Amino acid sequence: MKKALAVIAVLVPVLAVTSGAFAAKKYVVTSSSQIKNGVVKLHDLSPGARKALRGQNGAKGEAGPAGPQGPKGDTGATGAQGPKGVSGYEVRTWRYSKDDANSDMGPGYVGVGSGAIATAACSPGKVALGGGYWFTSERDNGFNSPAISDGSGVVASFPGRMDWTVNPPTVKPNNNTGWIVQVNDKVNAADMTVYVICANAS
Numbered sequence: 001m002k003k004a005l006a007v008i009a010v011l012v013p014v015l016a017v018t019s020g021a022f023a024a025k026k027y028v029v030t031s032s033s034q035i036k037n038g039v040v041k042l043h044d045l046s047p048g049a050r051k052a053l054r055g056q057n058g059a060k061g062e063a064g065p066a067g068p069q070g071p072k073g074d075t076g077a078t079g080a081q082g083p084k085g086v087s088g089y090e091v092r093t094w095r096y097s098k099d100d101a102n103s104d105m106g107p108g109y110v111g112v113g114s115g116a117i118a119t120a121a122c123s124p125g126k127v128a129l130g131g132g133y134w135f136t137s138e139r140d141n142g143f144n145s146p147a148i149s150d151g152s153g154v155v156a157s158f159p160g161r162m163d164w165t166v167n168p169p170t171v172k173p174n175n176n177t178g179w180i181v182q183v184n185d186k187v188n189a190a191d192m193t194v195y196v197i198c199a200n201a202s
Contacts, residue, residue, distance in 0.1 A: 117169065
């Protein structure tokens, strides 16, 4: 037993010395020739070394030449047809005058009198877009009319047609193929030209 303990006592210092020798052994890299190619990876480097390896952005290069024009695209679908515009524009007149040479009412017409109604009609198939009148009292030129001071004048001007087959005449319902003008009861045998602006109904 004493002999065995003596052997153990001798081995312990030897192992201690041997272990210290292995622990104390280090490798120092003094040349790049000591490192095998491909052994050192990026993650093996320190953060500072990795940052130092990052280069600066280079100058912006010049724009390259324009590429060739692409092929022509397909023709698009045809759009819906728009609404029809105004066509068949016309201006028609009818003169109610005591002057036989210029009256559309014929010889012997006495002029537009008290409360009279005067009209102008569009050509067949057309409707009124607007209208008006040239009203002249007796012995005036239409710009310095006695109607300004004597109270005579126009009381109505609107699109429509009259039904002359009834007494008293009435306005035809839903008929805008002409223009209607009516004067008041102060008018005494005045001359009047009625205008109507027309266009095709469709």
